[in-house]
Amino acid sequence: MFSDWPRCIVCVDMNAFFASVEQLLHPDIRGKPLAITNGHHGSCIITSSYAARAYGVKTGMPLSHARLLCPHLIQMPARGSVYETYSKQLMRLLHDRFTPDIEVFSVDEAFLDMSRVYHRYRTPRILAHAIRDAVCQQLSLPCSVGISGDKTTAKYAAKCHKPMGVTVIEPMVAERILAPVAVSELCGIGPRTTRYLSQFGGVNCGSVRRIPVSMLRKKFGIKGQRLWLMCAGRDPDCVRAYLKPAQTMGHSKILPPGVNSAARLMAYLDAMVFKLAYRMQLQPYYAPEFFCKIAFAQGAVAYQLNLPQPTNQYAVLSQWMKALVPHVPIRSMVRRVQINAASLTQCVQRDLLEDEYLSSQSPVDQLVAHVNARFGRSTIMPARLTHLLERIQSTNVISPSWKGGVPNPGRQTIWD
Template sequence: MSDGPATDAVGFAAGCGAAAAGTAKVDAARASAPTTAVVATARERAVGACGEGVDERPEEATLGVDRSVMKASLLFGPGWGSRDLFGLLQLTWRRRVYARVRTKVPRVGPGGQSRAVSIDRAPHAPVLRARPTIVHLDADAFFAAVEQHQRPSLRGRPVLVGGVGPRSVVATASYEARQYGARSAMPMEQARRLCPPSTVVVVPRFAAYSAYSARIMAALREVTELVEPVSIDEAFADVAGAVGPETDLRALAHRIRERARELSGLPVSLGLGRSKLVAKLASEAAKPGGVRVVGADDEDAFLLDLPVRALWGVGPVSAARLDELGVRTVADLRRQPLDTLLLVAGEAGGTNLYRIARGWDDRPVTTVRERKSAGAEHTFDTDLHGRAAIAAALDPVVDAALARLERHAVAARTVVVKVRLASFTTLTRSVTLPRPTADEGALRDAAHRALRLADVTEPVRLLGVAFHALSEHAQLMLPLGDEAAEAPAEPADAVPLPAPSPSGPVRATAANVAPGLDVATAADGRGWVVRVGDDGRVAVRFETARTGPGYQRWVDPDAEDLTLVEPLGPDGEPIRPVPPDDDA
């Protein structure tokens, strides 16, 4: 059946309201009406749902569809009619609504007034730099790489960094563990089932990771001052002002990579492009431990074959909608007209998809990043039951989030509470205050109000609190109102940040040690906890990056002087712990 008014009109109705579309199709199917009647019925329902503004089609098109229906009847037999027409329209309406609905199809705005989707402000190609002088550096499997660098016996073995409790998740999986399907943000128990028995699980050590991160960033800062850290293990740099027109950028990238390895002992991947978008995609393509330079002449060849999910701004929801249109690669995405993308992702999201499909990204590298949120979350060992228990469990999470807010010396206006149910369904609710505040009582009350808005009736496995709309200058608070902001889009699953390392020597016991922590005895020197036995003894492997693979033995903390000690830095010297940062 060829494209035409029947399908288009049903598509228009679907675009304006599912009910209008459904009844139009059912009515047409029941009546086995001629195609012209199908067009009239569908358009009438569309106008009823949306108001005037549905695109008209020429009568010649209607005649063409009539001929197509007649041909289909000859092909499939005289019985081809209501049921087949309904099924065919049902299969094609989504594609038609995306491909045929234009800006004349109105959206219903406040007060019932219709407004058309505007594409008059179609984005124009930005003027990008001529050479690929934006660098994206990414430390490969960073947490796990630090552990393998400091603990020689872990090299070449699957390593999982994360919590050790029953509800813990993976913060980082080494490349050896990824070969078995383990990945970041996966439940630890699932990752352990996928990996072989030789896999080692260790808890995160933020102080060590911070020290290694500083060394890696130093390799970039030796070349340019324009370095923008994105997280603890990746950064952008703009080297345009540090190179000449004849500078070999590929050779420069290799020098940065080798310098980062020299300073930190870790492998890093580098991507160079004319924009942040292309540079980041290039570093992904260079993993592990490689260099990829994408110049102006290579951009299309590099971008078009990439999966659409590789692009910034394409999350699971957008990807699913694009997949319905057959959009699976960047090339597929680039072929879509702007109005189709506006329907899929909204005005801002659709415009962004249109731009990134063409590699348009003129964001500069900035040395100061504005903090957007501060928060904390906690996964419970057993599910929480009952509103009172859930509300009581929220307070320690609020305390942790408030501590981060205080450390960054900012105030917040919006409080978001995240609730993950035992079924893994995630709810988010938010409360926006009249003005930014750092008052703990006001922020705690807002968090509990947001929790009540979630109306939780099922068991809970995780609670999170995040403060948004941050401000450095808190204004005088007025009495709390009772307005509630719309719940924000579901944030990406976050891995709980590691606790800071102990400050100074602390006597180790079975209660305060965990796999991966640094310990020492007077007789054996430094080592790390491999596991804790049921009898309270601790298995310790005594080794450092300088000693090579060491020996392992069981230590009884009650009988021997076993102490928790500070981690070592890349230079082999003990480092001063620092509290975890929200961006890590």
């Protein structure tokens, strides 16, 4: 610990992580503008290299627009399993060399609590450089490091001087440094919260602190008090070095141009529920609630399925899609689809009076789940989805196994 620091929180943020990994593995594209998309046919940019960002290419931008800004842009498909491997190496390095108090915040970002660790670093800046240099030497990947007395300020510091930046904000001056910062720059504060705060003059952290805490508590509950403290550089949230049980699981996909018919929409929704059911059976997880959101060029519609008994069966979800799609008002091109399972549980209390079909697997479903678990997703799949095979596989999410904390017997984490 450092003198006069109640806590020492470090945020390690990898720079253009997916693109940096691809350039590490492909030396011929290092330093060149690179965009990562969901598969070879992906139309939306997941992330891009800093050389591409210099041309104005941004995450979430359509690939066609990005090519107008940067005609020589290189496109590569995302490879979730590769990024997961490097993420596990990163988290283990931080855990083993610096502190066991580590919170894996995302696949390319982590918080470290150095408050209880006896270390040899005389100043926070020396510590930050040591962490950055260790990541660069061990993984050959760039990262930025922010250090402060709380998580919110440390995260803001980590993005101040990208790439390869080191920023230290001392706790005693955090309030003054954050005062002119737009409140939307803080992690976890979205557009709706920003609009609400702006009604009372809360456009930056300094002006939010002038809003009575009682008003924020009335609107947001206990989170309102934390919001006020975040803007003051005193975020009370602690580094959580454990794996929280999943509450939801889902898939979303930005569709290619031209999806404007019920048949094409049904094909993509059917593929999404197949992927979701596969992931749920792999854990295994069951859910009594499912949500479907369909976004168009203008507007969106949402649907909900409530079941008397939790399930993870593809047949149940597929039947829901078949009943749902004919009633979807398709007035323009479909831009995005999303399927989510909520209120996840890993055990099911069967009701003798309810339909056993919801929770029990047929022998065929059990075989499909077993083969896919052993040989990879989509090894066996419904024949009607084979024409979407490449698109289905290209949009597989990164497994949540990269996420975890201290070793926890009986739970799969990054240490397994």
